[in-house]
Amino acid sequence: VKIVFVGHVDHGKSTLIGRILEATTSLPEGKIEALRASCKAQGQQFEYAFVLDALAEEQQQNITIDTTQIHFRTAARSYVIIDAPGHEEFLKNMITGAASAEAAIIVIAADEGAREQSRRHGQLLSLLGIRQVLVVVNKMDLVNFSEGAFRKIEEEYRGFLDSIGLAARAFVPVSARDGVNIAEGTNSVMPWSNGPSLLAAIDALEPTGSVAEQPLRFPIQDVYRMDGRRILAGRIESGTLRIGEQLLFSPHHKTARVATIERWPDSAVETAVAGESIGITLREQIFIERGHVASHEADAPIESNRIYARVFWIGAEPLRPGSAYRLKLVTQDVECQVVAVGKVIDAATLDSAATGRDEIRINEVGEVTLQTRAPVVLDNHDRVPALGRFILSDAERLLGGGIVSGAHYPAASSVKSDNIFWSESEITAERRAARNQHRGAVIWLTGLSGAGKSTIARALEKELFRLSMHTYVLDGDNLRHGLNANLGFAPEDRAENIRRVAEVAKLMADAGTVVITSFISPYRNDRARARAIALQAGAEFLEIFVDAPLAVCEERDPKGLYQKARAGKLKGFTGIDAPYEHPEDPEIVVRTHEQTAAQCVDQILGTLLLRLRLTNRR
């Protein structure tokens, strides 16, 4: 079991770990003697903390610089201790250590109580997804082993942990200096304590629950060509994979069946489970590369180019709207841009209102909206943790980590027959884009009837055509003449209408066209599904809200439909007796009652042209 020790500086973590190692006879023979000799030579008093602080510099400065991993074993099982430093400037090291832990021990000094770092660390543990926490109240000798002092800290810190969604398994009073209440039977001075000793409390921690029962997520690390076969290599992050079963590969939504599970030197396995680094071969030859994620179609991850997340920031330069970063999520690596910064939380006080600024500074936590250059395969962190976390970096260093939440799982329409497979073209979207000198895309205009969608669609089409781009407008009325002639305006018909439009737009975008769709598309869910469908083709998707007040639209009434609806001659008309759900987070908003059509088109092009440029794939 991997345990991380965190806590405010000088609250006695290292001494505590030294004591644990001694109590479990986990130190190599001669280590303590060597340290005692070394201390004597340097004229220093020996401390148990030196066991960890073996680097010369640390002994001089008396602070732990980096995470150290130390093994120890109790009668019950073996442990790895990750010692994370308490100094604020070393927070990146604390995160490095804590991110791989299964449980955490938070050390609080009895004489000082919870301090800034005690809270900051607690919050980061919560964010990193560590759910098993022990709180050690150390230095009880400094408060005369008083129950009152212990209970006060326990009550206060328990309340804090509650507020960040953590529950401590136990609060354990100890004195690391005097070796009190570390092992069983070493607590004669605190008869009031009815809880376990520290080692007993550690043995009561449970290993992290199995991830084999979660949905299958198999991110591809690489494709190796061996003796004419293509082996997809990767580590199963969650779930179980079996020979013969059908896998869905995201993004791009292609399916193929598992032919073999490869291991060296022998491959005699039928299944592979979470945690295993394996290779597979497929029965159907489809194009797969690093970054693709295999899953089961019934329980697929999300594909999105909008990501909502909580980010902890360790970059020197603050994270700001407009900043661009590399985003890495399992083996995916894409460019992204910060669209918006929401609540920024002061980690020490957990006060979110106080900051009131839209940048996240070093060692802070905040909410962000990110736009990625290409669709990312992800899950909400509470559903599949491994696919719900990512890092942000620049070319040189890791700048922060993020936890995904609030992503929608659209009800994907699955292929009805088991005998239908995706047929692969050798002409990939990349090759088409290279010839066309631009990528395919779906520009989704949404808004009330009369808001100006068709006008803008036609003006945009004309402008793109003038720029020698392949472009086409899918118009609501036009499609209802043919493809969608059998559909009415009931909610389920509207949903099917949008699904078909999205599928057609996806194919056209895959073929390299910049498709402009002009539909009222009043329901958020339908638009989310349209986005998901488009992203399967690896195309850009931009939702553009063509906004104008209802009164303005009604006054324009170019087709006389509002008049009919008001007169009761037209049922289920959006804005009159059917709802329009405003976009929550569209890429672009144009306001046709304030801007001319030309201004709207200019505004759209400003964002669109950048996104249509060829990507430089590695």
Added chain:
Amino acid sequence: LNPRHSNLDALENHSVFLLREAHHAFRNMAMPWSMGKDSNVLLWLSLKAFFGKVPYPLLHIDTTYEFPEMIEFREWATKHYGIRVVVKVNTEARARGIGYETHDPVTVTHELKTVALKQALAEHKWDALITGIRRDEDATRAKERYFSPRDADSEWHYKHQPPQFWGQFAIRNAPGEHVRVQPLLDWTEVDIWRYIEREKIPIPQLYFARNGKRYRSLGCQPITHPIESNAATIAEIIAELEATRSSERAGRAQDHYEPHAMQKLRARGFM
């Protein structure tokens, strides 16, 4: 953790994951190979990661003070696994008369290992080296990262190590710099032996007791001392290790020549 997995499975799977990430990230990588037990585990894991075909060359830094058994093993393994091996000797230092006969072990180790490695790096322009170091070997190694940058002088800036978590890292090498990839960090000495036993990995015979002595750790012949032991099989070695509390590198003279010798060696590019 999956109940189906033993601790060894978890370690193996993670090491294989790291080797594949490294192979993707670095275009021109090599793996130093001492033919010692950890080195051979690393080779075995490379065979696992790439399905029997190691895609990078192995590097043997030949100090010219090698045990003859090790050189024999090198020749056998090169053929057996079909691997590409680069052998590097610091001929310039040997020509200057650097040797255990006349110099202290820290100087000799630095010249014949560390400097030789730097020379090989300069000749082959490798951007990454896969090393077999483990956290439990020495306190300074406990601070290491899976992906650890080294500057143009191969120096390790342990105070300014980059953050790494969730299997992710971000490093850009400037020309002349390289990254140490360290897939065995989480393994212990006993893990290594258990894994060798389970996988039946070939290793040099020097590790097994002859006439009441065996080598626990192998380096240059003049400064590597055997321990008292009757452990002639892997099972006996494991039993012996579980009973002992003395440190693995106690028989390696260069570590103990002066206080913090290991840290000084490592900061200057030693593995």
